[in-house]
Amino acid sequence: MRTMIRYTLLLALLALAGCTNDGEEPRYPHSSRVMLVYMAGDNSLGGYVRPNLDDMRRGMASVPAGCRTIAYVDTPGESPRLVEVTASGMTTLHTWPGPQNSAGAATVREVIGRVRTLAPADRYGLVLWSHGLAWMPSWATGYLTHSRARIGAIWPPTKWFGQDTGERPAAYLDTADLAAAIPNGMFDWILFDACFMASAETLYALREKAAKIISSPAEVIADGFPYEKIMPALLRSEPDLRAVCESYHRHYADDPRPAYRSATVSLVETSQLExxxxxxxxxxxxxxxxxxxxxxxxxxxxxxxxxxxxxxxxxxxxxxxxxxxxxxxxxxxxxxxxxxxxxxxxxxxxxxxxxxxxxxxxxxxxxxxxxxxxxxxxxxxxxxxxxxxxxxxxxxxxxx
Structure with missing residues (x-):
């Protein structure tokens, strides 16, 4: 009898572990909602990655059961990795063996595909976290010069989308390439934690990529969105994106430091862009x-x-x-x-x-x-x- 019980338990454990026959794809736990955070931080924003991940971890304590947050993390001097962020910490799901161009369309496409496999879900949301410059082409990043009022002034650092300074020369991700890398119909919403992405040109290019887009028409202070506050609203069965925008605006509008009282944010219905x-x-x-x-x-x-x-x-x-x-x-x-x-x-x-x-x-x-x-x-x-x-x-x- 004990032998039979042990044998039955062994079979159950093997099933839970997702073991399959040779040649079969492994089965991964299915979730109601998964949020992918694509952190292209192999640049001057590298120091902001960990604080944002810690904020997400704290926010996960208030997230409904059955929801997951998976982050792709690329920071200076480290191998890119996929981590799951939970209330109790972070677990590495996959590590790439060497440097990777996180500002490349091929990488975006690979990461999305891998998350789809490792974290199957009914619904997905996407956070795009990095530097950004709206619709501007990658070759134009040196085209613009800062105003005299900006040069030498003491302001909080800001960010935009799609830069990898680990590449030589530095790599950038054009809007057209980003649009090509994101599959139609996979994401309910996209949140740009990056400067300038609420441009008509950019939003129009991404109109088929998600039903709603949160972004800023101006800059975003490098500290980014207040993830501890907004995670529950993002991962609800019906995300409250208006509440996310309100939290972001109030987070900076009420900052005790005058220099940080700077924020612009909008929520766009992509079905109306045409x-x-x-x-x-x-x-x-x-x-x-x-x-x-x-x-x-x-x-x-x-x-x-x-x-x-x-x-x-x-x-x-x-x-x-x-x-x-x-x-x-x-x-x-x-x-x-x-x-x-x-x-x-x-x-x-x-x-x-x-x-x-x-x-x-x-x-x-x-x-x-x-x-x-x-x-x-x-x-x-x-x-x-x-x-x-x-x-x-x-x-x-x-x-x-």
Whole structure:
């Protein structure tokens, strides 16, 4: 009898361990929801990885049962690894044997595929954590110079998306490559813990990758999102993404350190981005019909910039439409139609009065580029973007 009991227990333990016959794929425990945190931290943000992981660990104590958080972690001088973050600590699920380009589309694709295998789930969410520069091409990272107000000032460090300085030369991840690496339909939501990613150009490129996207049209302080506070809302059966945005905004707006009271955040319904592009196309077409120089001749000093570079390239989309209306280039009725569509697209937006030393008099939650002749090589690239193709007349050529 004891032999039979031991034999039965052994069979049960083998089944629980996921043992399979030769040639069969191992079976992994199924979860109701898995959050993948892709931490491309092999750069100046490496020191912020561990504090964010610790915040996630604390947040997991309040997460519903049956949910998991898996983080891909790439930091300077260490082998990239997949770790599971739980309330009790972190467990390594996989370690790559050597350096890896975490700012490469192939790596993003591999990580997502591996997580799908190791952590099967009914639903997934994705956090993209790194440096970022909206829709700008990788070769343009040295194209922009900081404003004099930014140089030498004592401000908290900020971050953007997709940089790996372990590569020589440093590697960057263009928006088009990122979009190609993320499968359609896998993720319910995407959260960008990175600067500038709430640009119309970027969001439009990612419109089929998730139903909702949380991102910032301006910079993100390097400390990132307050994961201890937001983990329960992210991992609910029906995630409360508005609460996530509110927590992020309040976390910085109420910071006792004045320099840290800087945050912009928006929640976008990606199903509405095509309609927003159509409304924007109507605005641009009407403006160019009224004045072919409506954009090239726009006084950009009258438009709200959302970056702090000497030559701005990210402008508040609402501010652009407001300026075209104020100059009589589009009728009030068309501007109102655009604003109504914006409200259906950006379902939540919040911002502090300033982003570090940049006053935010206007911030609708989405940025857009205004073509300028001084950015000749950038304009040539911009014309290849889906947003530009959709919003500008086929025969329109940006002055350069």
């Amino acid at each position: 309609a927003l592009a159509a409304a924007t196309a109507s605005v641009i077409s009407a403006a160019l019909s009224a004045d072919p120089e409506a954009l090239a001749g726009m006084d950009l000093s009258r438009v709200q910039a959302l970056d702090r570079y000497r030559r701005h390239f990210l402008f508040d989309a609402g501010s652009v439409v407001r300026e075209l209306q104020a100059r009589g280039r589009i009728p009030v009725s068309l501007a109102e139609v655009w604003r109504m569509q914006l409200a259906r697209t950006v379902v939540y937006e919040a911002h502090t009065p300033a982003m570090l030393n940049l006053p935010l008099d206007e911030c609708c939650g989405v940025s857009m580029y205004v073509p300028a002749a001084s950015y000749a090589d950038l304009n040539a690239y911009y014309e290849t973007l889906g947003w530009c193709v959709r919003c500008y007349p086929p025969d329109f050529r940006i002055e350069r």
